[in-house]
Amino acid sequence: MPISGLLITLEQPGNIREISAAILEICDAEIGDLEERWLPIAVDTSDSRTARDLHDQLLAIPGVGYIDVVSVAFEGDSPAAEGGSPLSKATRS
Amino acid sequence: MLTLERRKFLKLAALTAASSAASRRAGAAPLAANNGSSLAGLDWQKAPCRFCGTGCHVKVGIRDGKIAAIAGHENAEVNKGLLCVKGYHVGGILYGKDRLTTPQLRDANGELQDITWEEAINVIADRVMEAPEKFAFYGSGQWTIPEGYAAQTLMKAGLSNNHIEPNARLCMASAVTGFVSTYGVDEPAGCYDDLDHCDVLICWGNNPAEMHPVLFSRVMDRRSRGEKVELIDIGTRRTRTTEFADHFMNFRPQTDLAIANCIARHLVYTNTYDKRFVEKFCNFRADIEDGLDLMGRPIDFAAYKEMLDPYTIEYTSKLSGLPAEQLQHLCDLFADPKQKITSLWCMGMNQHTRATAINRLVHGIHLLSGKFGVPGNAPTSLTGQPSACGTAREVGTLCHALPGGLLVAKPDHREHCEKLWNIPAGRINPKPGYHTVEMWTRFCTPTDEGGDISTIIVQVTNPGQTLPNLKKTFQAKKNLKDKFLIVSDVYPTATTALADLVLPAALWVEKNGVFGNSERRTQQWFKLVEPPGQARPDTWMTLAIAHRLLELGHPGMKDKDGNFILAVHDEAGNEVPVWDFDHFYDINVDEALFEQYRPFTHKKHKNVAPYQELVKHTGMRWPVVQDESGEWRETKFRFSEFSDPFVEKGKEIQFYHSTTDDDRAQIWFCPYEPHPEEPDDDYPFWLCTGRVLEHWHTGTMTMRVPQLANAMPKTYCELNPEDASELGITNGDPIVISTRRGDITVPAWTNGRGRPPRGSLFVPFFDETKLINELTLDAYCPISKEPDYKKCAAKIRRA
Numbered sequence: 082m083p084i085s086g087l088l089i090t091l092e093q094p095g096n097i098r099e100i101s102a103a104i105l106e107i108c109d110a111e112i113g114d115l116e117e118r119w120l121p122i123a124v125d126t127s128d129s130r131t132a133r134d135l136h137d138q139l140l141a142i143p144g145v146g147y148i149d150v151v152s153v154a155f156e157g158d159s160p161a162a163e164g165g166s167p168l169s170k171a172t173r174s
Numbered sequence: 175m176l177t178l179e180r181r182k183f184l185k186l187a188a189l190t191a192a193s194s195a196a197s198r199r200a201g202a203a204p205l206a207a208n209n210g211s212s213l214a215g216l217d218w219q220k221a222p223c224r225f226c227g228t229g230c231h232v233k234v235g236i237r238d239g240k241i242a243a244i245a246g247h248e249n250a251e252v253n254k255g256l257l258c259v260k261g262y263h264v265g266g267i268l269y270g271k272d273r274l275t276t277p278q279l280r281d282a283n284g285e286l287q288d289i290t291w292e293e294a295i296n297v298i299a300d301r302v303m304e305a306p307e308k309f310a311f312y313g314s315g316q317w318t319i320p321e322g323y324a325a326q327t328l329m330k331a332g333l334s335n336n337h338i339e340p341n342a343r344l345c346m347a348s349a350v351t352g353f354v355s356t357y358g359v360d361e362p363a364g365c366y367d368d369l370d371h372c373d374v375l376i377c378w379g380n381n382p383a384e385m386h387p388v389l390f391s392r393v394m395d396r397r398s399r400g401e402k403v404e405l406i407d408i409g410t411r412r413t414r415t416t417e418f419a420d421h422f423m424n425f426r427p428q429t430d431l432a433i434a435n436c437i438a439r440h441l442v443y444t445n446t447y448d449k450r451f452v453e454k455f456c457n458f459r460a461d462i463e464d465g466l467d468l469m470g471r472p473i474d475f476a477a478y479k480e481m482l483d484p485y486t487i488e489y490t491s492k493l494s495g496l497p498a499e500q501l502q503h504l505c506d507l508f509a510d511p512k513q514k515i516t517s518l519w520c521m522g523m524n525q526h527t528r529a530t531a532i533n534r535l536v537h538g539i540h541l542l543s544g545k546f547g548v549p550g551n552a553p554t555s556l557t558g559q560p561s562a563c564g565t566a567r568e569v570g571t572l573c574h575a576l577p578g579g580l581l582v583a584k585p586d587h588r589e590h591c592e593k594l595w596n597i598p599a600g601r602i603n604p605k606p607g608y609h610t611v612e613m614w615t616r617f618c619t620p621t622d623e624g625g626d627i628s629t630i631i632v633q634v635t636n637p638g639q640t641l642p643n644l645k646k647t648f649q650a651k652k653n654l655k656d657k658f659l660i661v662s663d664v665y666p667t668a669t670t671a672l673a674d675l676v677l678p679a680a681l682w683v684e685k686n687g688v689f690g691n692s693e694r695r696t697q698q699w700f701k702l703v704e705p706p707g708q709a710r711p712d713t714w715m716t717l718a719i720a721h722r723l724l725e726l727g728h729p730g731m732k733d734k735d736g737n738f739i740l741a742v743h744d745e746a747g748n749e750v751p752v753w754d755f756d757h758f759y760d761i762n763v764d765e766a767l768f769e770q771y772r773p774f775t776h777k778k779h780k781n782v783a784p785y786q787e788l789v790k791h792t793g794m795r796w797p798v799v800q801d802e803s804g805e806w807r808e809t810k811f812r813f814s815e816f817s818d819p820f821v822e823k824g825k826e827i828q829f830y831h832s833t834t835d836d837d838r839a840q841i842w843f844c845p846y847e848p849h850p851e852e853p854d855d856d857y858p859f860w861l862c863t864g865r866v867l868e869h870w871h872t873g874t875m876t877m878r879v880p881q882l883a884n885a886m887p888k889t890y891c892e893l894n895p896e897d898a899s900e901l902g903i904t905n906g907d908p909i910v911i912s913t914r915r916g917d918i919t920v921p922a923w924t925n926g927r928g929r930p931p932r933g934s935l936f937v938p939f940f941d942e943t944k945l946i947n948e949l950t951l952d953a954y955c956p957i958s959k960e961p962d963y964k965k966c967a968a969k970i971r972r973a
C-alpha cells in the first residue's frame with residue numbers, strides 16, 4: 082500500500098489546530114509546516130482503508146478546500162490488484 | 175514487505191516532497207530536497223501521465239526494473255509538481271495480474287490459443303492481402319504520436335485506404351469541426367495559462383473538478399490566494415464542480431444552443447458587442463439553406479442579427495429552464511469589456527447531435543464580445559485522452575484527414591503529403607473512409623448485405639464498451655463468421671472477448687512514446703521498464719505488418735524509389751530492420767518516425783518541436799519555431815501577434831488559415847433544434863452517461879488498481895430522490911433502465927454525487943459487466959459524425 086505526500090489547500094489559513102487534529106483522528110499522518118494556506122502531509126495507507134476513502138475523508142474535514150497528490154511510493158508492495166480486474170474473467174473469451 | 179525503518183524513511187521523503195510543493199504554492203523557494211526525488215536508490219525519469227488530456231508530467235521512480243514511486247514533476251508547467259488522485263495510481267496500471275502476455279488466436283471451438291508473434295503477423299498480413307480495401311484500422315487518442323503516424327502511413331500512404339479512425343471520433347471530432355469551421359484550423363488558440371488570468375471561468379457541460387482535477391486545482395489555488403475567479407457551471411446535472419461554482423445554471427438538455435444564441439443576441443441587440451474586434455477580425459456565417467455542412471454560407475451582419483432575433487431572454491428561459499436572471503447575468507458578463515472570460519468544455523458539448531453547432535456558437539460569443547486572443551479570454555476545449563490532440567487530431571488519424579491538419583479530399587493536400595511520403599502521385603485515396611460508427615456498423619453487417627469491412631485491427635482502445643448502441647455496432651459481429659477482429663491490448667476487455675486474434679501490447683513506460691495534450695503541448699518519454707511476457711509496442715506491430723505485406727508483394731508498401739514506406743535509417747543512412755523485433759530497439763524508432771512526421775506539421779503552422787528538444791523539456795506547445803539565437807520557442811497564444819511567430823507584424827490578431835482567405839474568423843449562427851430522441855410518455859427520462867473520478871474511461875487500467883476498484887467497483891444509476899420515491903425506488907434497489915435499444919439492471923443511487931434534476935438519469939460507463947452503451951443512441955452530429963452519449967430517452971422500473 083502506498084505512502085504518499087499530499088498537499089492540502091485550506092479554505093482559511095487560521096484554523097490549523099482543529100484541522101490537524103481532525104486529520105490525525107482519521108489517519109496516522111505526518112503533518113508538515115503550514116505555508117500560508119497550504120498544509121503538507123504524509124500518509125501511510127498500510128491499513129485496510131483505501132487511499133481513495135482517505136482522500137474523501139480528508140476532503141470532508143471542515144476547512145479543507147482541496148487536496149492534490151504530490152508523490153506516492155509503493156516500492157516493496159504491489160501497486161496493483163491481486164487478481165486483476167474482477168471483471169476480466171467475464172470477458173476472457 | 176517494507177521494514178518499519180524504510181516505511182518511516184519513505185514517509186519522511188513524502189513529507190519533504192509535500193512541504194516543497196507547499197512552499198512553491200506559497201511563492202517561497204522550495205526546500206532543497208524536492209518532490210520525492212530524495213528517495214534513495216531510485217532512478218527517476220520523466221513521463222506524461224498516462225490518463226487524461228490534461229497532460230500532467232510525472233517523475234517515475236524505478237527500482238529493480240519496476241516502478242516504485244511516482245511524483246508530480248515540479249518543473250512541469252501543466253501541473254507544477256502536483257497530481258490528481260488518478261495520477262497517484264498511474265504506476266499501478268502496469269501490474270495487474272491478468273496482463274496479456276502472448277499472442278492468441280481463436281480456434282474452431284472458439285477458444286483462444288497461444289501462437290507466436292510470427293504466426294500472428296502472418297495471419298494479419300494474409301487477411302489484409304485478401305481484401306485490402308475491406309481492412310480497417312481503429313486506434314485512439316491513447317496511441318502515441320509515432321504509433322498513430324505508423325498506422326496512418328500504412329493505411330493512407332501504403333494501402334490507399336482511408337478506413338482508419340481513432341476513438342477520438344467519439345469524443346473530440348466535434349471540437350475539430352468547431353475549430354476548423356471557425357478558424358480554418360483545428361485546436362485551441364489559448365492554453366492553460368488562461369486559467370491563471372481569467373476573471374470568469376465558464377464550464378459548459380464540463381466537470382473539471384473530477385475529470386481534469388489538476389487544471390481545476392489551478393483555479394482553486396487562485397481563489398485560495400484571495401483572487402476573485404467567478405466560476406459558472408452550465409450543466410444538466412450537479413457535479414463536484416458545482417460545489418465550487420458561484421452559479422449553477424441547470425439547463426434542459428440540448429438547449430445550450432439557445433443559451434449561446436441568447437448571449438449573442440444580447441450583445442448584438444444592446445450594441446455591447448466588440449465592434450472593433452468584429453469589424454477587423456470576423457465574418458458571419460450560417461448553415462447552407464438545405465442541410466448542414468462544414469463550411470456553410472456567408473451571411474452579413476444584418477442577416478445574422480435577424481436570425482438571432484427569436485432568442486430573447488424570455489424565450490430562452492422558457493426553453494432552457496434557466497431563470498431569466500441567470501441568463502441576464504451571463505449576457506452581462508460577456509457584454510462587460512472588463513471581464514476576462516475563459517470557456518471550457520469537453521464531452522458535454524462534443525457528444526451532441528448538434529455538436530458542431532454548439533462548438534461554433536461558443537467560439538462565436540467569444541469572438542463577438544472580443545474575449546479572445548488575450549491571456550484569460552479564450553474558448554478552450556479539453557480532451558479526455560492523453561493524446562487526442564497529438565495523435566488523433568495532429569497526426570490526422572481520422573478517416574478524412576492527413577497528417578498536420580490536412581485533408582484527403584483536397585488535391586493540393588494529397589500532393590503535398592505524397593511528396594513528403596515520397597510515394598507516387600495519386601496513391602492517396604481522395605475519398606474519406608468510413609467514420610467510426612459507419613465502420614463498425616459495416617463490420618457488423620453481413621457481407622452480402624453491404625457489410626464491406628471484413629477485418630479490423632484495434633489498438634489502444636476498447637470499442638466493445640465504448641461504441642454507442644453496442645448490440646448493433648459491435649456485438650452483432652459474434653454471428654458473422656467471415657469477419658475478423660484483431661485486438662491489441664494490455665488486459666482482457668469487452669473487445670478482446672470477441673476478438674479472433676489478441677495481441678499483447680506494451681503499456682506507457684514499457685515503450686518509448688510521445689503524446690500531445692489539450693493545450694497543444696507535445697511530451698516525450700523513454701521506455702523505462704520491460705513489458706511482461708511477449709507484450710510488444712504497437713508501433714512495432716504496425717511496422718511488422720507493413721513489412722510482411724511488402725514481403726507478400728503489396729505494391730503500396732514501396733515508395734517511389736522502391737524502398738519500404740516505413741523504413742527507418744541509422745545515422746549512416748543504413749536501413750535498420752526494425753520490423754524484426756530483435757532489432758526494434760537497435761535505434762530509437764520513435765525518434766525516427768517523429769522526425770519523418772514533423773515536416774507534415776509545417777503547412778498548417780502546427781510546427782512540433784524536434785524530438786531532441788522534447789527530450790529536454792516536460793513538453794512544448796506548438797507552433798515551436800527557432801528564434802534568431804537558434805533557441806526553439808513554444809507558442810502560448812495562437813493568432814495573437816504578441817505570442818504567435820506566424821502572425822505578421824502589425825496585424826494584432828491574424829487567423830492565418832481563415833476559411834475565407836482574409837485572415838478572419840467566422841462567427842456562426844446555428845439554430846436551436848430539439849434532440850432527435852426527446853423524452854416522451856413511453857420513455858420519460860433523459861439518460862446521460864459519463865466518467866467518474868475513480869475510473870478512467872472503460873476501467874481497463876483503473877479497475878486493476880485496488881484502491882480505485884474498491885472505491886468504485888460497479889456502475890449505478892443516479893436519479894433524483896423525488897423521481898425515485900414516486901416510483902417506489904429506494905437507495906440501492908436494483909432498477910431496470912430501458913431505452914429503445916435495450917435494457918440493463920443496476921443499483922439506484924438517490925443521494926449520489928451528481929444529484930440529477932427531476933426527469934434525468936446518469937450512468938457511468940466504466941463497468942464492463944454492465945454495458946450502458948447497449949442502450950445509448952447511435953445518432954450523431956451530421957458534420958462531425960460524433961455520437962451523442964449524453965442524451966437519449968429512457969424509462970426505469972424497480973427490478
Ligand code: SF4
Nearest residue numbers: 223225226230258261
Ligand atoms: S489531471 Fe489527468 S493528467 Fe493530471 S494527474 Fe490527473 S489524470 Fe493524470
